[in-house]
Amino acid sequence: MRNPSHKGLPPAPDVQPDDRSTSERRAADAEMARVLRTEPFRMALDSSGAGIAHWKHDALHDVVEPMRHHVIMAHKGVMQRMERRSGKSIAIGTFRPGVVNIVPEGSSSRWDIPKPVDVVQLYLPDATLQRVAGEAGTAGTAELIERTAHPDTITSRLLLSAADSLGGHGVLDALFRHQLTDLLATRLLAAHAGSPTTFQPTMGGLAPKVLLRAIERLRCDSEADVSLDALASDAGLSRFHFCRSFKESTGLSPHAWLRQHRLEQAMNILRESDESIVSVAAALGYSSQTAFAAAFKKLTGETPSDWRRRMR
Numbered sequence: 618m619r620n621p622s623h624k625g626l627p628p629a630p631d632v633q634p635d636d637r638s639t640s641e642r643r644a645a646d647a648e649m650a651r652v653l654r655t656e657p658f659r660m661a662l663d664s665s666g667a668g669i670a671h672w673k674h675d676a677l678h679d680v681v682e683p684m685r686h687h688v689i690m691a692h693k694g695v696m697q698r699m700e701r702r703s704g705k706s707i708a709i710g711t712f713r714p715g716v717v718n719i720v721p722e723g724s725s726s727r728w729d730i731p732k733p734v735d736v737v738q739l740y741l742p743d744a745t746l747q748r749v750a751g752e753a754g755t756a757g758t759a760e761l762i763e764r765t766a767h768p769d770t771i772t773s774r775l776l777l778s779a780a781d782s783l784g785g786h787g788v789l790d791a792l793f794r795h796q797l798t799d800l801l802a803t804r805l806l807a808a809h810a811g812s813p814t815t816f817q818p819t820m821g822g823l824a825p826k827v828l829l830r831a832i833e834r835l836r837c838d839s840e841a842d843v844s845l846d847a848l849a850s851d852a853g854l855s856r857f858h859f860c861r862s863f864k865e866s867t868g869l870s871p872h873a874w875l876r877q878h879r880l881e882q883a884m885n886i887l888r889e890s891d892e893s894i895v896s897v898a899a900a901l902g903y904s905s906q907t908a909f910a911a912a913f914k915k916l917t918g919e920t921p922s923d924w925r926r927r928m929r
Contacts, residue, residue: 694735710766822866
């Protein structure tokens with residue numbers, strides 16, 4: 618079945634094996650910039666190219682070439698029909714909140730989207746997917762299934778939450794992205810892999826001394842590395858098992874624990890000093906007063922100024 622609005626469009630690309638090595642393919646952010654012909658609304662990338670990007674782009678009628686990352690998309694914008702074509706295969710779906718698109722590493726297809734799009738994308742290196750699969754005890758190589766407007770409210774909600782972690786607080790945002798990337802990889806392995814993975818419940822938390830070291834690192838106000846890699850390495854665990862064990866011990870993820878700690882620091886400063894809101898934001902590592910105020914209000918329901926007035 619063809620959509621008559623697509624008359625005169627170039628034919629879909631034939632599906633041919635992509636014989637280029639992974640390193641020869643474009644990174645996901647570069648390929649998306651080429652196809653969408655715009656700059657991302659917000660984006661944060663790691664050195665591997667893994668990251669989160671929020672795009673607002675116009676209608677799209679073009680071929681997405683093979684990339685060296687898996688790309689997972691969740692939609693924020695208006696509901697609309699779309700087509701995704703690979704050779705003679707045509708997938709027709711509806712963009713709306715609660716659905717996801719999955720573009721496995723190395724795949725290529727033509728996209729026809731008639732209206733502007735508001736979308737959050739995860740760029741996931743295959744090495745990260747395989748690491749999480751290995752840490753979870755999965756046998757064999759994990760391969761993602763291509764999805765088009767596939768209902769998955771859990772993955773969609775997780776990915777859309779990442780849009781709030783772009784540009785407010787460097788340390789907190791990076792820790793949240795790394796934690797969320799692993800969590801999304803876990804979800805993809807469970808729901809969108811050729812051989813779905815079953816994850817066993819966490820058994821026990823961190824040893825008391827290990828937990829104390831992790832908390833001391835998170836509390837440190839110096840330039841200490843509080844990345845998920847550093848925390849896990851210090852505990853002698855994989856990222857996957859560290860996060861699960863830390864939450865078992867504290868009831869909070871590492872990111873949530875650090876966010877709560879920073880909030881408590883902010884409250885102490887606001888209550889006990891006359892420091893300006895700008896100064897408090899800078900002292901706690903926020904990129905701006907606006908970012909600090911938004912984070913504070915999200916957790917307390919009040920702006921820093923209103924909270925200070927009420928507590929004095």
